[in-house]
Amino acid sequence: MKLPRGVRDAAIALGIIIVFGSLAMLLAGVNPLDGFSALLIGALGNVQETAETLVQTTSLLFPALGIALAFRAGLFNIGAEGQLLMGGLLAGVLGEQLTAPGFVTIPILLLAGAVGGGLWGALAGWLRARFAANEVIATLMLNYVAIQVAAYAISGPLKSAGGAGYETGELPAQSWLPTILPDTRLTVALILALALAFFLRWMLRSTVVGYQLRAVGDAPQAARRAGIDLAKMRFWTMAASGAIAGLGGATVVLGVLHRFNLALSPGYGFIGIAVALVGELDPLWVTVAAFVFGILQNGAIGMQAAANVPRDVVTAIEGLIILVLAGRRIITRNGSD
Amino acid sequence: MLSFLWLMLIKSAPLVYAALGGVLCERSGVLNIGLEGMIAIGAFSGVSISYATGNAVIGAIGGVASGALLGAILGLAATRFRVEQIVAGTGINLIALGGAAYGLVIVFGQPGASKEVNALGPAGEIAMVCLALALAGLLHVFLYWTRAGLHVRACGENPRAADVAGIDPLRVRFWATTAGGALAALGGVFLAMAELDLYSDGMSAGRGFIALAAVIFGRWNPLGAAAAALFFGAFEALQFTLQRTGIPSEFMQALPFVAALVALAGFAGRARAPASDGIPYTRAR
Numbered sequence A: 001m002k003l004p005r006g007v008r009d010a011a012i013a014l015g016i017i018i019v020f021g022s023l024a025m026l027l028a029g030v031n032p033l034d035g036f037s038a039l040l041i042g043a044l045g046n047v048q049e050t051a052e053t054l055v056q057t058t059s060l061l062f063p064a065l066g067i068a069l070a071f072r073a074g075l076f077n078i079g080a081e082g083q084l085l086m087g088g089l090l091a092g093v094l095g096e097q098l099t100a101p102g103f104v105t106i107p108i109l110l111l112a113g114a115v116g117g118g119l120w121g122a123l124a125g126w127l128r129a130r131f132a133a134n135e136v137i138a139t140l141m142l143n144y145v146a147i148q149v150a151a152y153a154i155s156g157p158l159k160s161a162g163g164a165g166y167e168t169g170e171l172p173a174q175s176w177l178p179t180i181l182p183d184t185r186l187t188v189a190l191i192l193a194l195a196l197a198f199f200l201r202w203m204l205r206s207t208v209v210g211y212q213l214r215a216v217g218d219a220p221q222a223a224r225r226a227g228i229d230l231a232k233m234r235f236w237t238m239a240a241s242g243a244i245a246g247l248g249g250a251t252v253v254l255g256v257l258h259r260f261n262l263a264l265s266p267g268y269g270f271i272g273i274a275v276a277l278v279g280e281l282d283p284l285w286v287t288v289a290a291f292v293f294g295i296l297q298n299g300a301i302g303m304q305a306a307a308n309v310p311r312d313v314v315t316a317i318e319g320l321i322i323l324v325l326a327g328r329r330i331i332t333r334n335g336s337d
Numbered sequence B: 001m002l003s004f005l006w007l008m009l010i011k012s013a014p015l016v017y018a019a020l021g022g023v024l025c026e027r028s029g030v031l032n033i034g035l036e037g038m039i040a041i042g043a044f045s046g047v048s049i050s051y052a053t054g055n056a057v058i059g060a061i062g063g064v065a066s067g068a069l070l071g072a073i074l075g076l077a078a079t080r081f082r083v084e085q086i087v088a089g090t091g092i093n094l095i096a097l098g099g100a101a102y103g104l105v106i107v108f109g110q111p112g113a114s115k116e117v118n119a120l121g122p123a124g125e126i127a128m129v130c131l132a133l134a135l136a137g138l139l140h141v142f143l144y145w146t147r148a149g150l151h152v153r154a155c156g157e158n159p160r161a162a163d164v165a166g167i168d169p170l171r172v173r174f175w176a177t178t179a180g181g182a183l184a185a186l187g188g189v190f191l192a193m194a195e196l197d198l199y200s201d202g203m204s205a206g207r208g209f210i211a212l213a214a215v216i217f218g219r220w221n222p223l224g225a226a227a228a229a230l231f232f233g234a235f236e237a238l239q240f241t242l243q244r245t246g247i248p249s250e251f252m253q254a255l256p257f258v259a260a261l262v263a264l265a266g267f268a269g270r271a272r273a274p275a276s277d278g279i280p281y282t283r284a285r
Helices: A002-027 A032-044 A047-072 A080-097 A102-131 A135-155 A189-206 A208-218 A220-225 A230-257 A268-278 A283-307 A312-324 B002-028 B035-053 B056-078 B085-108 B121-145 B147-157 B159-164 B169-195 B207-217 B222-244 B249-265
Strands: none
Touching (some): A002 A283, A002 A312, A032 A283, A047 A189, A080 A135, A102 B249, A135 B249, A189 A230, A189 A283, A208 A220, A268 A312, A312 B085, B002 B147, B002 B169, B035 B169, B121 B147, B121 B169, B147 B169, B207 B222, B207 B249
């Protein structure tokens, strides 16, 4: 049952891309065939570009997995962007200072990223559990608080000698994530993200915690009667969801930029919502969806360079896919239980 | 002092428009995350149409219409198609912001910012500031003193009861969201055509989300939301003055969101959202 729907969704998404993409290319005076071939060559044309597409896939996959986990528990976490930023901030600031061999610093810094994002997610979880604050609005507002907190920290009290403007100095080379393809930016972060996806799929399907988490999302009343502490479950799910997004922020810092920059995410946390929903909140399909969005993200750059189609059109098309595909799934919302 | 008040009003006006749009949507039961995109599309379309026709007023009307269209799309998605409103709103934002950035290249042949166009000028600026304040009062009267306003609120609180009483919640929500989009787009028209005379990428600069914060801080009530928008606008106007006192500008930029969180958590009086805010409604057969 899963596959047919997945195939249908893929067909719809492809249809949107072809119809609206062609329209946008024609308006820009470009032959759609040239435009789309530029997009595909830009995304998958050679080893370098394919690697870069996989880098984008990785950066989208972490927040998307975190979002999927929260949604499965009926928690609308739209704060992945802020959680990712806080994770990146902690990893970047700490990473610039740490000078030890990589096998020591890298695990510490990845953990720091998870802690940063986890705390930011937990803040929303706490507001929800303690004050019954609507987590949609809380996580949304916290995104913008996160930007200001990071901007203040990085230009004020945590300003480093090597940093300029809204970024830290470069991390010591031993703390960079090892690449898995020479001369590309593709690092072990991809393997980590895939492992996480498999772990989450296993956890959700085959463990007691996973079952409880889904129960809280699907039938909170029944879950409570069965003795599950809803408030506790929601708090820890938000924390875990934030931690996964924060881990993603840390991999961008350690693997892609080698420093923290306030603009490290071009909206991974928002597009991640679409990735999670198009992937039906199932970690396996979320991974596939992340790859498709990765192709769009990276292909857009090639399309702009080779065919002169403004890459922003890809953002608009992603928005359309979100509107048509991602919103259809009604998440069981437990506003009043 | 007078010049500060004027600056505050200018900084507040776009927030007031968008916040009023947000109040109208949420009162009917649609949580409109897409305000940001509606501001942007209003600003971009207004400038583009003014560029094409050479007439600022036609441009402004076109800008508002584009916001209404985007609101209608969200309204349809949220009612007939029962799409998750928050997700749909996120989609609307990407469509509008991406579309405007793409449109700059198509219409003006240059990325980043449009050319300068015929705008509404100082008189238009004054008129639009007054209109924003007047609309706050009008929306209040509409929501609390008219039959139609009661219907809107009923759909946001208890759509089932409204339905039983003969009101079609889907219809009410659709029109409220369409009008809300038009209001938010007025904020964009103000930014691009009253305060300035061009559109540039990132011009909305998170104002849609500050407006959402104002809706919450203003307790989902037009006068309250407008007051909150004025309050946030005052901080924006004070930014340069306060910076000299040593308060980091980041604190002031975070203030609207922190204020909303505080209101949401129930300090200083509980902020209660309309009971069915953001929850899709299905008509019983």
